[in-house]
Amino acid sequence: MVDEMAALAMMLMLGLAHVQDVRAQNNSSPAEAYFAGGCFWCMEAGMEKIPGVLKVISGYSGGHEENAEYAMVSTGRTGHREAVKVIYDPQVVSYGRLVDAFWKMIDPTDQYGSFADRGPQYTSAIYYRNREEKEIAEISRDNLDDSGIFNHPVATAIEPLLNFYPAEEEHQNYHKKNPGHYRTYAYLSGREQFIDQHWKDRKAGQSYKAENQTTEIIDQKSESSIRMSDVGSQISEEGLGKKNVAQDWSSFVRPGREELLKRLTPMQFRVTRKDGTEPAFNNAYWDHKEEGIYVDVVSGEPLFSSRDKFDSGTGWPSFTHPIDHQFIVTREDRSLFMSRTEVRSRYADSHLGHVFPDGPGPDGLRYCINSAALRFIPREEMLKEGYGHYLSLFQD
Numbered sequence: 328m329v330d331e332m333a334a335l336a337m338m339l340m341l342g343l344a345h346v347q348d349v350r351a352q353n354n355s356s357p358a359e360a361y362f363a364g365g366c367f368w369c370m371e372a373g374m375e376k377i378p379g380v381l382k383v384i385s386g387y388s389g390g391h392e393e394n395a396e397y398a399m400v401s402t403g404r405t406g407h408r409e410a411v412k413v414i415y416d417p418q419v420v421s422y423g424r425l426v427d428a429f430w431k432m433i434d435p436t437d438q439y440g441s442f443a444d445r446g447p448q449y450t451s452a453i454y455y456r457n458r459e460e461k462e463i464a465e466i467s468r469d470n471l472d473d474s475g476i477f478n479h480p481v482a483t484a485i486e487p488l489l490n491f492y493p494a495e496e497e498h499q500n501y502h503k504k505n506p507g508h509y510r511t512y513a514y515l516s517g518r519e520q521f522i523d524q525h526w527k528d529r530k531a532g533q534s535y536k537a538e539n540q541t542t543e544i545i546d547q548k549s550e551s552s553i554r555m556s557d558v559g560s561q562i563s564e565e566g567l568g569k570k571n572v573a574q575d576w577s578s579f580v581r582p583g584r585e586e587l588l589k590r591l592t593p594m595q596f597r598v599t600r601k602d603g604t605e606p607a608f609n610n611a612y613w614d615h616k617e618e619g620i621y622v623d624v625v626s627g628e629p630l631f632s633s634r635d636k637f638d639s640g641t642g643w644p645s646f647t648h649p650i651d652h653q654f655i656v657t658r659e660d661r662s663l664f665m666s667r668t669e670v671r672s673r674y675a676d677s678h679l680g681h682v683f684p685d686g687p688g689p690d691g692l693r694y695c696i697n698s699a700a701l702r703f704i705p706r707e708e709m710l711k712e713g714y715g716h717y718l719s720l721f722q723d
Contacts, residue, residue: 357381358417360425361388361454361488363408364433365441368509369518370411372502373432379419384412385494385501388454395492403446410454412491422460426453426467434521435471438482443516443657445676454488461485476525479577511684515657515668515692576654579626579674587625595624598699599677602662602669607642610698614638619705620650620717621696626675628654630701631694632720637687643680644696647688650717657682670694 364370367385375383387395390407400407413425433441433451440449453468455461464485472481493499502509513519581587587596597603607613612621621631621644631646639645649655653673660669660681670679679700686693704712706721 356417357414358422359456360413360415360422360460361410361456361491362413362425362429363388363410363450363452363454364429365409365444365449365451365518366512366516367409367411367494367498368501369513369516370409370432371500372509372513374411374413374425374428377415377420377425377428379417380413380415380425382414384414385498386410386412386491387494388491389452389486389489393490393492397495397498400448403448406447407492408448408450408452409494410452410491412493423463423467426464429453430467430471431522432518433483435468435481435483436477436479442518442521443512445656445658450484451482452484452486454486454491456488461487512657512659512668514690515655515682517652517655517657520652576626576628576674579628581625581675591624592699595699598697599625599675599679602678603697603699604680605643605697605699610643612644612698612701612703613642615644615703617703617705618721619703620709620714620720621701621703622714623654623672623675623677623679624700624702625677626672627702628672628674629714629717630654630672630679631696632717633706634720635688639686639693639695641695644698644701645686646694646696647686647692648690649694650720670696672700 362370362374371383371385374380386409387397387400387405387407388410390400390405392399392405392407395405395407399405400409415425435451438450440446441451453464455464468481468483468485471477497504502513582590584600587600591599594603594605598605615636616633618633620629620633622629629650631644632650635646635648635650637645637647656671656673656676657668658671660667667681668683670682671677672679677700678697680694680696683693683695684691704714706718709715709718
């Protein structure tokens with residue numbers, strides 16, 4: 328027992344990821360790792376591109392329901408998360424390196440979901456199978472916390488693996504079976520933009536912590552391969568680099584129902600809180616042409632610029648893209664017997680409208696938004712209202 332503890336201490340001193348790479352030389356059997364990082368389509372697409380990964384299976388893990396299925400997990404009441412089972416060759420890639428790659432595919436500080444998807448079933452987790460995996464995950468998490476990369480603490484859970492139920496066949500290899508819809512979803516979710524913003528300038532081999540390193544950043548080949556798609560490269564400059572502004576709303580707490588009923592008109596409440604839709608051609612901004620920005624009627628989050636507004640002929644305000652994707656959340660909407668992509672504000676969680684792939688801009692998107700979810704701030708009042716940072720949007 329003493330010898331085992333001494334050996335473990337030596338492993339930690341040398342660096343767990345490195346030790347695992349050495350161990351792997353004598354291990355020819357495939358190994359397994361389990362992660363939850365929001366939409367399993369995206370996790371599967373990212374993990375399978377890492378050299379040494381043999382197969383990735385989408386599924387459900389962590390809950391109390393047996394034989395979990397999408398219909399029950401999507402309610403958020405089962406305790407299950409959307410997860411992936413990663414089968415890998417330890418001679419090529421270690422468990423420690425998979426953990427490092429996992430951090431680069433998620434927002435580890437989001438405790439309420441993952442990018443476009445909100446709810447406990449979309450929160451992130453590392454599921455360990457033994458003490459060694461647990462310690463690797465915990466040390467990697469602590470190093471990430473100490474790195475200063477993020478302004479908030481890591482919220483990703485580290486839990487023992489209780490179960491794993493493969494998802495329905497339609498969810499396996501979704502990015503290959505439905506590449507068009509997947510690329511649109513991956514772009515709209517904001518996942519790739521987040522990855523680019525936090526990792527694109529970090530060099531291969533750079534550690535989370537300069538001293539007492541215990542985990543490694545994956546090499547450049549692996550790092551570039553975990554990008555979800557090339558769609559993210561199409562993002563306009565206006566939508567990047569404003570994380571400092573997003574923090575102004577990070578502590579926003581939405582008022583309760585009674586307070587909102589006092590503040591909002593009946594139509595505003597029905598649209599933002601009941602996912603309603605206002606009448607076409609009979610709303611405040613469908614043909615509004617004044618210069619300025621449109622913000623969330625509840626929180627004030629900056630959403631759209633008049634420079635990106637166009638006449639779609641639908642009778643609702645339409646925009647080619649948001650001011651900043653950090654304030655936008657998208658999710659699948661299967662109501663009304665059809666499949667659409669809903670648009671919500673991130674911090675107020677207001678229903679805004681839907682986004683469609685038929686817009687005139689370079690991204691080919693049309694954000695069809697309810698006027699009732701918006702408040703317009705004229706250009707000349709933006710500085711007074713606290714939105715002076717966005718005046719640069721109107722520089723010719």
